[in-house]
Amino acid sequence: MVLLALAALDGVRMGRQRPAPRRNRTSRRERAALLLGFALALAMLLVPPVPSFADLAANRPGGQLEVQELSFVLPPAQRSLTDWVRLLRSQPDPALYAGDPVRISGFVLPVPGEAPELARLLVRCCLADATPFGLPVRWPAGQPLPQADQWLAIEGVMALDTTSNPPRSLVIPGRITPIQRPRRPFEP
Incomplete structure:
Protein backbone atom coordinates (compact mmCIF):
# COMPACT_ATOMS: atom_id res chain seq x y z
CA MET A 1 0.00 0.00 0.00
CA VAL A 47 -5.12 -11.10 -7.32
CA PRO A 48 -2.69 -12.33 -4.66
CA PRO A 49 -0.65 -15.42 -5.52
CA VAL A 50 -1.95 -18.73 -4.18
CA PRO A 51 0.94 -21.10 -3.51
CA SER A 52 0.56 -24.79 -4.24
CA PHE A 53 1.70 -26.69 -1.17
CA ALA A 54 1.63 -29.98 -3.08
CA ASP A 55 3.97 -28.59 -5.78
CA LEU A 56 6.29 -27.14 -3.14
CA ALA A 57 6.32 -30.43 -1.21
CA ALA A 58 6.97 -32.43 -4.39
CA ASN A 59 10.18 -30.47 -4.94
CA ARG A 60 11.47 -30.97 -1.39
CA PRO A 61 13.07 -34.02 0.16
CA GLY A 62 10.59 -35.77 2.42
CA GLY A 63 11.24 -37.66 5.60
CA GLN A 64 13.56 -35.03 7.05
CA LEU A 65 11.47 -34.48 10.17
CA GLU A 66 13.85 -34.84 13.06
CA VAL A 67 12.93 -37.39 15.64
CA GLN A 68 12.84 -35.71 18.99
CA GLU A 69 12.67 -37.51 22.25
CA LEU A 70 9.21 -37.02 23.57
CA SER A 71 9.16 -35.82 27.13
CA PHE A 72 5.41 -36.28 27.35
CA VAL A 73 2.73 -37.77 25.17
CA LEU A 74 -0.51 -35.99 24.40
CA PRO A 75 -3.77 -37.94 24.46
CA PRO A 76 -4.41 -39.33 20.96
CA ALA A 77 -7.34 -37.03 20.12
CA GLN A 78 -5.23 -33.94 20.92
CA ARG A 79 -2.26 -34.83 18.69
CA SER A 80 -1.68 -32.69 15.61
CA LEU A 81 -0.39 -34.16 12.37
CA THR A 82 3.11 -33.14 13.45
CA ASP A 83 2.70 -34.85 16.81
CA TRP A 84 1.55 -38.07 15.13
CA VAL A 85 4.46 -38.12 12.68
CA ARG A 86 7.01 -37.48 15.45
CA LEU A 87 5.44 -40.12 17.66
CA LEU A 88 5.36 -42.72 14.87
CA ARG A 89 9.01 -42.05 14.04
CA SER A 90 10.15 -42.22 17.65
CA GLN A 91 8.11 -45.37 18.38
CA PRO A 92 8.03 -47.19 15.04
CA ASP A 93 5.85 -50.16 16.10
CA PRO A 94 2.57 -49.34 14.32
CA ALA A 95 0.60 -51.86 16.40
CA LEU A 96 1.02 -49.62 19.48
CA TYR A 97 -1.36 -47.01 18.10
CA ALA A 98 -3.96 -49.11 16.29
CA GLY A 99 -7.42 -47.95 17.35
CA ASP A 100 -6.31 -44.58 18.75
CA PRO A 101 -8.60 -41.67 17.81
CA VAL A 102 -7.19 -39.18 15.31
CA ARG A 103 -8.16 -35.54 14.69
CA ILE A 104 -5.80 -33.93 12.19
CA SER A 105 -5.86 -31.34 9.42
CA GLY A 106 -3.61 -30.69 6.44
CA PHE A 107 -3.44 -30.47 2.68
CA VAL A 108 -3.73 -33.37 0.25
CA LEU A 109 -0.29 -34.38 -1.02
CA PRO A 110 -0.14 -36.73 -4.02
CA VAL A 111 2.35 -39.57 -3.58
CA PRO A 112 3.54 -41.27 -6.78
CA GLY A 113 2.33 -44.87 -6.93
CA GLU A 114 0.28 -44.58 -3.73
CA ALA A 115 -2.86 -42.94 -2.40
CA PRO A 116 -2.49 -39.28 -1.44
CA GLU A 117 -1.41 -38.41 2.08
CA LEU A 118 -2.63 -35.72 4.41
CA ALA A 119 0.38 -33.48 4.88
CA ARG A 120 1.85 -30.32 6.32
CA LEU A 121 5.04 -28.38 5.69
CA LEU A 122 7.52 -27.97 8.52
CA VAL A 123 9.31 -24.61 8.38
CA ARG A 124 12.24 -24.05 10.71
CA CYS A 125 13.59 -20.79 9.32
CA CYS A 126 11.89 -19.76 6.09
CA LEU A 127 9.93 -21.23 3.19
CA ALA A 128 13.19 -22.21 1.47
CA ASP A 129 13.77 -24.92 4.07
CA ALA A 130 10.18 -26.24 4.11
CA THR A 131 10.06 -30.01 4.62
CA PRO A 132 6.93 -32.03 3.78
CA PHE A 133 5.67 -34.71 6.14
CA GLY A 134 2.40 -36.58 6.11
CA LEU A 135 0.35 -39.54 7.14
CA PRO A 136 -1.07 -42.15 4.81
CA VAL A 137 -4.86 -42.24 4.67
CA ARG A 138 -7.18 -45.05 3.57
CA TRP A 139 -9.62 -42.95 1.56
CA PRO A 140 -13.23 -44.18 1.42
CA ALA A 141 -13.81 -46.74 -1.32
CA GLY A 142 -16.10 -45.75 -4.16
CA GLN A 143 -15.43 -42.04 -3.74
CA PRO A 144 -13.05 -39.99 -5.86
CA LEU A 145 -9.71 -39.17 -4.28
CA PRO A 146 -9.42 -35.59 -3.03
CA GLN A 147 -7.64 -33.01 -5.16
CA ALA A 148 -4.03 -31.99 -4.50
CA ASP A 149 -3.72 -28.91 -2.27
CA GLN A 150 -7.25 -29.34 -0.89
CA TRP A 151 -7.31 -28.70 2.87
CA LEU A 152 -9.14 -31.29 4.94
CA ALA A 153 -9.91 -32.01 8.57
CA ILE A 154 -10.09 -35.72 9.33
CA GLU A 155 -11.55 -37.45 12.34
CA GLY A 156 -11.02 -41.18 12.50
CA VAL A 157 -8.80 -43.86 13.97
CA MET A 158 -5.24 -44.97 13.52
CA ALA A 159 -4.96 -48.46 12.03
CA LEU A 160 -2.34 -50.98 11.02
CA ASP A 161 -1.79 -51.30 7.25
CA THR A 162 -0.77 -54.92 6.79
CA THR A 163 -0.75 -54.65 2.99
CA SER A 164 2.47 -52.64 3.03
CA ASN A 165 5.84 -54.18 3.69
CA PRO A 166 6.80 -53.47 6.45
CA PRO A 167 3.41 -52.82 8.09
CA ARG A 168 2.77 -49.15 8.82
CA SER A 169 0.26 -46.93 10.55
CA LEU A 170 -2.43 -45.23 8.52
CA VAL A 171 -5.49 -43.13 9.21
CA ILE A 172 -8.95 -44.55 8.59
CA PRO A 173 -11.23 -41.52 8.38
CA GLY A 174 -14.66 -41.57 9.97
CA ARG A 175 -15.43 -38.01 8.91
CA ILE A 176 -13.68 -35.90 6.27
CA THR A 177 -14.46 -32.19 6.22
CA PRO A 178 -13.13 -29.74 3.61
CA ILE A 179 -11.71 -26.65 5.35
CA GLN A 180 -10.20 -23.34 4.33
CA ARG A 181 -6.43 -23.05 4.35
CA PRO A 182 -5.50 -21.97 7.88
CA ARG A 183 -4.02 -18.56 8.53
CA ARG A 184 -0.86 -20.33 9.70
CA PRO A 185 -0.54 -23.29 7.32
CA PHE A 186 3.02 -24.20 8.32
CA GLU A 187 4.11 -26.23 11.32
CA PRO A 188 6.87 -24.75 13.49
Missing part, protein backbone atom coordinates in the same frame (compact mmCIF):
# COMPACT_ATOMS: atom_id res chain seq x y z
CA VAL A 2 2.89 2.35 0.82
CA LEU A 3 4.50 1.65 -2.55
CA LEU A 4 1.22 2.37 -4.33
CA ALA A 5 0.89 5.67 -2.47
CA LEU A 6 4.47 6.64 -3.32
CA ALA A 7 3.92 5.75 -6.98
CA ALA A 8 0.75 7.85 -7.07
CA LEU A 9 2.54 10.83 -5.49
CA ASP A 10 5.42 10.47 -7.94
CA GLY A 11 2.94 10.31 -10.82
CA VAL A 12 1.24 13.52 -9.66
CA ARG A 13 4.62 15.20 -9.30
CA MET A 14 5.66 14.14 -12.79
CA GLY A 15 2.38 15.39 -14.23
CA ARG A 16 2.91 18.86 -12.76
CA GLN A 17 6.43 19.23 -14.11
CA ARG A 18 6.83 20.53 -17.63
CA PRO A 19 9.72 18.63 -19.14
CA ALA A 20 12.10 20.38 -21.47
CA PRO A 21 11.53 19.45 -25.15
CA ARG A 22 14.74 17.41 -25.31
CA ARG A 23 13.74 15.39 -22.19
CA ASN A 24 10.31 14.53 -23.57
CA ARG A 25 11.40 11.06 -24.66
CA THR A 26 12.87 10.26 -21.22
CA SER A 27 9.76 11.58 -19.52
CA ARG A 28 7.57 9.22 -21.56
CA ARG A 29 9.75 6.25 -20.59
CA GLU A 30 9.58 7.25 -16.93
CA ARG A 31 5.80 7.56 -17.13
CA ALA A 32 5.50 4.17 -18.84
CA ALA A 33 7.69 2.54 -16.20
CA LEU A 34 5.69 4.22 -13.45
CA LEU A 35 2.38 3.06 -14.92
CA LEU A 36 3.68 -0.48 -15.38
CA GLY A 37 4.92 -0.63 -11.78
CA PHE A 38 1.63 0.78 -10.51
CA ALA A 39 -0.36 -1.76 -12.57
CA LEU A 40 1.76 -4.67 -11.27
CA ALA A 41 1.41 -3.55 -7.66
CA LEU A 42 -2.33 -3.16 -8.07
CA ALA A 43 -2.59 -6.60 -9.71
CA MET A 44 -0.73 -8.18 -6.77
CA LEU A 45 -3.21 -6.60 -4.35
CA LEU A 46 -6.29 -7.60 -6.34
